[in-house]
Structures are given as structure tokens and as C-alpha cells.
Amino acid sequence: MTPFSSRWVEPPASVAERSGGLAAGFRAAGVVAGIKPSGDPDLALLVSSEPDTVSAARFTRSGVLAAPVLLCRSRCRLDALRAVVVNSGNANAATGNRGLEDAARMQGAGAMAAGVHEERVAVASTGVIGVAMPMDGMMRGILAARGELDVDGDAAFWRAIATTDAFEKRLSLDVALPSGTVRVSAQAKGAGMIAPAFATMLCFVQTDAVLAPGTADLLLGVCVKRSFDRISVDGQLSTNDTALLMASGASGVVVEPESDDELVLGEALDYALRRLAVQMVRDGEGAARVGRVHVTGGEDATVERVARAVADSPLVKAALHGGDPNWGRVVQAVGAALPGASPLPLDVHIEGVRVCAAGVGVPHDAAALAAAVAGEEVEYTIGLPGDGAETEVFFSDLSHEYVRVNAEYTT
Amino acid sequence: MTPFSSRWVEPPASVAERSGGLAAGFRAAGVVAGIKPSGDPDLALLVSSEPDTVSAARFTRSGVLAAPVLLCRSRCRLDALRAVVVNSGNANAATGNRGLEDAARMQGAGAMAAGVHEERVAVASTGVIGVAMPMDGMMRGILAARGELDVDGDAAFWRAIATTDAFEKRLSLDVALPSGTVRVSAQAKGAGMIAPAFATMLCFVQTDAVLAPGTADLLLGVCVKRSFDRISVDGQLSTNDTALLMASGASGVVVEPESDDELVLGEALDYALRRLAVQMVRDGEGAARVGRVHVTGGEDATVERVARAVADSPLVKAALHGGDPNWGRVVQAVGAALPGASPLPLDVHIEGVRVCAAGVGVPHDAAALAAAVAGEEVEYTIGLPGDGAETEVFFSDLSHEYVRVNAEYTT
Numbered sequence: 153m154t155p156f157s158s159r160w161v162e163p164p165a166s167v168a169e170r171s172g173g174l175a176a177g178f179r180a181a182g183v184v185a186g187i188k189p190s191g192d193p194d195l196a197l198l199v200s201s202e203p204d205t206v207s208a209a210r211f212t213r214s215g216v217l218a219a220p221v222l223l224c225r226s227r228c229r230l231d232a233l234r235a236v237v238v239n240s241g242n243a244n245a246a247t248g249n250r251g252l253e254d255a256a257r258m259q260g261a262g263a264m265a266a267g268v269h270e271e272r273v274a275v276a277s278t279g280v281i282g283v284a285m286p287m288d289g290m291m292r293g294i295l296a297a298r299g300e301l302d303v304d305g306d307a308a309f310w311r312a313i314a315t316t317d318a319f320e321k322r323l324s325l326d327v328a329l330p331s332g333t334v335r336v337s338a339q340a341k342g343a344g345m346i347a348p349a350f351a352t353m354l355c356f357v358q359t360d361a362v363l364a365p366g367t368a369d370l371l372l373g374v375c376v377k378r379s380f381d382r383i384s385v386d387g388q389l390s391t392n393d394t395a396l397l398m399a400s401g402a403s404g405v406v407v408e409p410e411s412d413d414e415l416v417l418g419e420a421l422d423y424a425l426r427r428l429a430v431q432m433v434r435d436g437e438g439a440a441r442v443g444r445v446h447v448t449g450g451e452d453a454t455v456e457r458v459a460r461a462v463a464d465s466p467l468v469k470a471a472l473h474g475g476d477p478n479w480g481r482v483v484q485a486v487g488a489a490l491p492g493a494s495p496l497p498l499d500v501h502i503e504g505v506r507v508c509a510a511g512v513g514v515p516h517d518a519a520a521l522a523a524a525v526a527g528e529e530v531e532y533t534i535g536l537p538g539d540g541a542e543t544e545v546f547f548s549d550l551s552h553e554y555v556r557v558n559a560e561y562t563t
Numbered sequence: 564m565t566p567f568s569s570r571w572v573e574p575p576a577s578v579a580e581r582s583g584g585l586a587a588g589f590r591a592a593g594v595v596a597g598i599k600p601s602g603d604p605d606l607a608l609l610v611s612s613e614p615d616t617v618s619a620a621r622f623t624r625s626g627v628l629a630a631p632v633l634l635c636r637s638r639c640r641l642d643a644l645r646a647v648v649v650n651s652g653n654a655n656a657a658t659g660n661r662g663l664e665d666a667a668r669m670q671g672a673g674a675m676a677a678g679v680h681e682e683r684v685a686v687a688s689t690g691v692i693g694v695a696m697p698m699d700g701m702m703r704g705i706l707a708a709r710g711e712l713d714v715d716g717d718a719a720f721w722r723a724i725a726t727t728d729a730f731e732k733r734l735s736l737d738v739a740l741p742s743g744t745v746r747v748s749a750q751a752k753g754a755g756m757i758a759p760a761f762a763t764m765l766c767f768v769q770t771d772a773v774l775a776p777g778t779a780d781l782l783l784g785v786c787v788k789r790s791f792d793r794i795s796v797d798g799q800l801s802t803n804d805t806a807l808l809m810a811s812g813a814s815g816v817v818v819e820p821e822s823d824d825e826l827v828l829g830e831a832l833d834y835a836l837r838r839l840a841v842q843m844v845r846d847g848e849g850a851a852r853v854g855r856v857h858v859t860g861g862e863d864a865t866v867e868r869v870a871r872a873v874a875d876s877p878l879v880k881a882a883l884h885g886g887d888p889n890w891g892r893v894v895q896a897v898g899a900a901l902p903g904a905s906p907l908p909l910d911v912h913i914e915g916v917r918v919c920a921a922g923v924g925v926p927h928d929a930a931a932l933a934a935a936v937a938g939e940e941v942e943y944t945i946g947l948p949g950d951g952a953e954t955e956v957f958f959s960d961l962s963h964e965y966v967r968v969n970a971e972y973t974t
Contacts, residue, residue, distance in 0.1 A: 555965075
């Protein structure tokens with residue numbers, strides 16, 4: 153697994169890192185189904201053996217929804233999923249009724265492979281939009297994946313859901329709850345088309361804790377808001393974003409609502425999802441540096457708008473890439489987000505160095521600042537008038553590699 | 564001057580292109596004032612010799628306004644400007660009271676050089692944000708520019724207002740109005756930080772027609788809305804955007820409100836500003852291709868939001884750069900702009916080829932489409948449900964050169 157360290161995401165004391173392996177009750181596999189021209193793995197299957205497995209889900213807020221998302225929302229028991237079929241290389245989006253039928257076929261084949269009712273099988277896809285799914289390979293792939301299901305199949309599962317990802321986004325944690333130890337495993341893909349309202353990303357999280365459906369939904373909802381909702385690679389929102397949490401209950405450790413167990417498990421899930429989210433930004437289709445913009449002020453809507461404007465600004469991103477402490481571009485992005493706000497007495501710090509106070513540039517040690525922004529993580533702090541509201545967004549830089557990847561990644 | 568041709572911007576029959584030269588009554592100059600480290604020209608002066616010169620102005624809608632914009636808005640007779648002092652290399656933004664004083668000094672020196680009252684002198688700046696203006700060079704520069712004022716000074720003027728521009732954006736037209744021939748000359752700079760609500764751009768337009776201030780304001784307002792308001796290089800909004808129209812009246816040709824003369828002059832100004840706007844997009848700090856997105860539908864706000872989302876999408880821009888007919892990214896951008904709109908029966912054409920109908924991809928000649936998007940101009944047509952609303956946005960691609968320019972352009 154990819155080693156991870158960030159000053160912005162620290163593991164809680166309850167968490168012990170493992171080298172891999174799914175939470176108890178789950179098996180997974182990833183195989184080559186022939187969807188990707190490269191011949192890389194592109195079909196993934198995840199199954200829980202526990203009949204009482206509960207789950208929760210979150211999906212993209214795009215106005216154009218891919219067929220698998222439509223299917224999951226209308227034809228799945230999202231609180232009781234037992235299996236997931238995922239393909240990469242084709243998004244099954246803008247594919248009309250044919251796409252819905254193909255997604256339904258994947259669901260049906262997944263149900264057969266997992267031995268569960270089809271409404272307990274979720275489907276997810278990622279890849280090119282607007283191309284019909286190559287269903288022959290898909291069906292053979294699901295069959296092949298069934299034969300390879302394994303409790304240590306998370307690495308293979310991850311490879312088969314990845315697209316332009318430059319490195320693995322996967323983790324396996326033992327979490328010491330007051331009532332006993334549970335495991336949390338998670339696999340995520342996402343490197344571009346990442347943006348507001350979570351990201352072009354798929355994330356599958358498993359735990360062997362015993363959770364009520366309402367607890368699973370609460371935990372996933374809170375953690376997604378603090379992770380995939382707070383990142384931007386390129387300000388783009390995918391048609392396919394999906395995050396699923398499944399709890400098999402195989403550990404026998406019961407997590408009651410509003411208990412200390414829930415609190416500690418929530419901290420571990422929060423760590424897991426924020427870690428995967430920052431990894432997506434770090435990947436960012438060629439990203440070299442990661443920025444974090446932290447905005448305070450008097451109104452929630454305003455701090456959110458400003459944080460997004462800075463995180464999505466190609467000028468700020470290019471300056472981040474170049475290791476250029478060009479704070480004027482930050483000011484420009486703030487101004488653009490708040491038309492009519494002039495005069496705006498904003499404060500800007502970069503890596504703790506105050507560069508702008510009450511809207512006016514202030515003298516600072518330019519050499520020290522230049523050195524500070526040469527690191528892998530750069531923090532921008534923006535103070536708007538007022539108190540009580542704050543937010544953060546993690547963002548990628550804008551690199552030559554991003555252009556290369558996205559000028560060449562083709563239909 | 565840079566030759567210009569675009570299927571989107573055709574010259575009206577009344578217009579005859581000239582190789583250069585200002586409208587009668589105007590003289591201009593551009594000199595080296597030592598603001599740019601490169602030693603390139605960076606101080607420009609434009610003066611009308613006609614006491615009854617009238618004018619109109621439009622400025623950025625940013626919430627962070629540069630000192631020259633604040634000064635123009637509060638200390639100028641914007642309907643009766645006779646001179647403009649412009650510097651490049653320093654934006655005089657986020658510079659506080661010191662910046663306002665420096666802008667006032669530029670205005671004062673400009674008034675002295677032009678021999679007019681200071682409230683009839685506009686000031687404009689473009690360049691790095693948050694750095695104090697080097698006033699010594701500035702004042703010497705204004706003096707030097709005064710000595711070089713020339714009726715053919717438009718080329719030198721242009722060079723001194725340019726920053727990262729890769730080519731000249733300047734024109735000189737003879738316009739055959741029913742009541743007589745007038746001249747229109749214009750100089751514009753802008754290549755990046757170009758976006759909603761016009762652009763990081765400066766544009767100075769001169770005519771020797773006799774206009775009432777209200778006519779000048781009406782013509783400039785309409786033409787800016789159809790040109791600089793409809794382009795995006797990178798979705799960014801500058802602190803300094805300024806567009807000025809000055810009419811010396813030196814031709815003696817009177818353009819009455821609601822006359823045929825006004826109509827024909829309006830067409831010529833529309834051509835001039837749209838041409839300069841498309842040139843800015845074409846420049847676009849390394850742009851290789853220009854896109855035009857045309858959106859129709861039932862609501863003004865919706866078509867505007869969709870057009871901006873497509874034009875500003877780094878994924879669409881990168882695909883445009885790569886000559887990749889990846890229409891899925893267009894669909895993605897539309898969906899992101901309209902959360903909750905699913906199912907969205909949108910139609911998408913690229914270069915006249917229908918690729919998506921009622922939200923579903925349709926078979927098309929992929930080779931023909933690939934050839935069609937290999938040209939310098941690519942047109943995207945998006946049909947949303949409903950009738951009566953439409954808009955367009957011209958946009959740059961996202962190139963390696965954009966990243967290079969903006970990772971290296973430094974404080």
C-alpha cells in the first residue's frame with residue numbers, strides 16, 4: 153500500500169495500520185474483462201458472506217447521472233447491500249435505456265455470483281462517457297471474478313477499479329473500540345474530474361462491526377462531507393461518483409448509536425476517508441504539490457464560495473505547481489468570488505507568513521516564503537470579515553502532466 | 564497588425580481595414596519606464612486634442628478592485644475623458660492607501676502631460692498584484708511618453724500595455740456611415756486571467772465620430788456584453804479590467820441616437836470588440852485552439868450557467884487542446900452545472916455532428932468528427948429543454964504552454 157503521511161490528516165490513537173486484508177466477512181477480486189484497451193484489470197467484485205450485512209451510500213449530485221447511479225438509487229436496498237460489481241474503462245453514462253439495461257445485467261450477474269438477491273447488489277462504473285458497454289467481456293469477467301474472491305482480494309479489487317490513478321488508494325486498519333477491535337478496509341479510485349460535492353471517485357469501505365443501518369448512514373454521511381466533499385483536483389463533477397459503506401457484523405462487536413464505540417469508529421472512518429481524499433488530490437493526474445485553503449469569516453455560504461474559488465483557480469494551481477508564492481492570485485480568486493464586496497479587508501497567510509492584511513499587501517521575508525512553498529504541502533489561510541464560519545478545501549496543482557493526461561485520454 | 568479571420572466574427576460591409584493609425588484627434592505613445600524587469604515598454608499615454616471629447620467606461624466586477632479602478636470610478640469624469648495613462652508590469656492592486664496615492668500621482672502627471680484637468684484623465688494598470696508601484700520610473704515615463712505622442716502611436720501604445728500577450732491585439736478601421744466616414748481604432752491586451760464578467764483585459768477604443776455621452780455609453784455597454792463578457796481563458800476575473808471608449812468628434816460626422824449612423828457605427832464597434840475578444844481567447848497564454856459553446860434552452864440563467872461550465876471546464880479545455888472529440892466531458896460539465904436536473908434530455912453537437920440526443924450518445928462517424936476537431940476553431944452546440952434563451956462563450960484550450968506561463972510568471 154502507498155505510505156501516507158500528512159500534517160493535515162493524523163491517525164487517531166485507536167488505529168493500527170495493517171498491510172492489507174478486508175474486514176471480516178468480505179471477499180473481493182479483480183480481473184481483466186477486456187473493457188480497457190490496455191488489457192489492465194477492469195472488473196471488480198466484492199461480496200459479504202454475512203446475511204445481515206448493512207450498508208449506506210452516497211452518490212454524485214450531477215444533473216447527468218450515469219446508468220449505474222440511476223440503477224443503485226432506484227433498484228437497490230442501499231441500507232442492506234451485500235455485493236458490489238464495479239467496472240473501470242467505461243462510465244456507462246449518456247447511454248440511455250441500453251445503459252440502464254446493461255447496468256441491470258451487471259447487477260443480475262453479480263447477484264448470481266454472490267448468491268444474493270439482486271436488490272442487494274450495487275453497481276458502479278468509471279471511465280469514458282457515452283460509449284456502450286462491452287457486455288460480453290463483462291459477463292465473463294464477473295464469472296471469473298467469482299472464482300477469485302478472497303479475503304485478501306482488496307489489492308486486486310483496487311487495481312480493477314482504477315483508471316488514471318498513479319498510485320494505490322487503499323487501506324486496512326484495526327480499530328480498537330472500547331467494546332472490542334474491529335477492522336476497517338477501504339479502496340478508492342480517483343485522480344481527475346474531482347470536485348465540488350464530492351468527486352469523480354469511487355470509494356468502497358468495509359467494516360466487520362455490527363452497525364444499525366441508521367448508524368452506517370450517519371457515519372458515512374458525516375465522513376464524506378469532511379473528505380470527498382472537501383477536495384478539488386479540477387473543479388469537475390463526475391456523473392458516476394459513488395461511496396459505499398458496508399458493515400458485515402462478522403466481528404460481533406456491536407456499535408450502539410451515540411456510544412463511545414460509535415465515536416471511536418467514527419474517528420477511524422473519518423481518518424480513512426480523509427486520507428483517501430488527500431491521496432486523490434495528491435494523485436491529481438500529475439499533481440506535484442497539494443494545497444489546503446482554510447477560510448474563516450461570518451457566513452457559511454461566503455467562506456465556501458471563497459474556498460472553492462481559490463481551490464479551483466487555474467492561476468493559483470499553476471502557481472502552486474511552480475512553487476511560486478504569488479499571493480496576488482489568491483486575492484484575485486477571492487475578489488472574483490465576491491463581486492461587489494469591495495473594499496474587502498481580507499487577510500491572507502501562506503504557510504503562516506502574513507502577506508496581506510485588511511486587503512493590503514504587507515512586507516514579508518520573500519525568500520523564506522519562497523522556501524516555504526517549495527514543499528509538498530502548501531497551506532493558504534484566508535480571513536474574511538466576521539466570525540463563526542470556516543471551511544477547508546484540499547486541492548491539486550495544475551501541472552504539465554495534468555494537461556498531457558487529459559489531452560490524450562480519449563474516447 | 565495581426566491578421567484576423569474567424570467564421571464567428573465577420574466584418575460588416577461598412578468597414579475597411581487599415582494597417583494602423585489612431586482615429587482623428589488622438590495621439591498616443593508607449594515607452595520604457597522600468598516597471599518590467601525585462602526592460603520592455605511598460606508605460607502608455609493616450610491623449611485627445613479635442614476639448615469636447617466624450618467617453619464611456621466599463622470596469623471589472625471583482626470584489627477586490629485595483630487602485631486605478633477605484634480611482635477611475637471615484638475621481639474621473641468617465642463621460643468626458645481626454646487622456647489615459649496605462650502601465651503594465653504592476654497591477655497596483657492590494658496596495659492600500661499607498662496604491663491609491665500612486666494612482667492619483669499617475670493621474671496628476673497624466674493631466675500635466677496632456678494639458679487637461681485631472682478628472683479627465685483615466686488610469687489603468689496591469690501586472691503583478693500586491694507590489695508597490697515603482698513611481699520614479701513611472702513619472703519619468705509619463706514625461707518621455709508626452710514627447711513621443713503621435714497620431715500613429717497606436718502600435719507603440721499597444722506594446723506598452725501588453726504583458727504575457729503572444730501577439731498584437733490592435734485594429735484601425737474606416738467605417739462608412741450614411742452621414743460620412745469615421746475611423747475606429749482600438750488597442751487591447753489580455754491573454755490570461757480572462758473570464759466571467761469580462762476579462763483581465765484592458766481595451767481602449769477611439770473614434771472621431773461626434774457622439775453624445777449617452778450614445779457612447781450605450782454602444783460600449785452593448786458591445787462589451789457581446790465581446791469581453793463572452794470569453795473565458797481560464798475562468799478567472801481580474802482586479803483591473805477596464806474598457807474605455809473615447810470619441811473626439813474630430814471627423815465632424817454626427818451620430819444621432821437611434822439613427823442609421825448609430826446602427827452602422829454600432830455594428831463596426833461590435834465587430835472590433837468581438838474581434839479583439841476572440842484574439843484574447845486565441846492568445847490565451849499558449850492556446851492552440853479556440854472553442855465556442857452555443858447553448859439554447861428555456862431559461863437565461865440556465866443557458867448562461869451551462870455555457871460557463873463548459874467553457875471553464877479544464878477537462879473540456881484539455882480535450883480541445885488534444886484535438887479529442889471527447890463529448891462525454893461536455894456532458895459532465897453540463898451535469899455539474901445543473902445539480903438535480905437528472906434526467907436531462909440534452910442534445911450535443913460538435914462541429915455540426917450530433918453526438919448526443921435527449922441525453923443519450925448516438926452513433927456518428929468518429930473519424931469525421933476527429934478530423935473536424937483538429938482545426939483551429941471548434942464549435943460545441945448544446946440544446947437544453949425549452950426555447951427562447953441562448954448564449955455563447957468563446958474559450959481557450961488548456962495547454963502545456965498555459966501551465967508553463969502561469970507556473971513561472973512570478974511575483
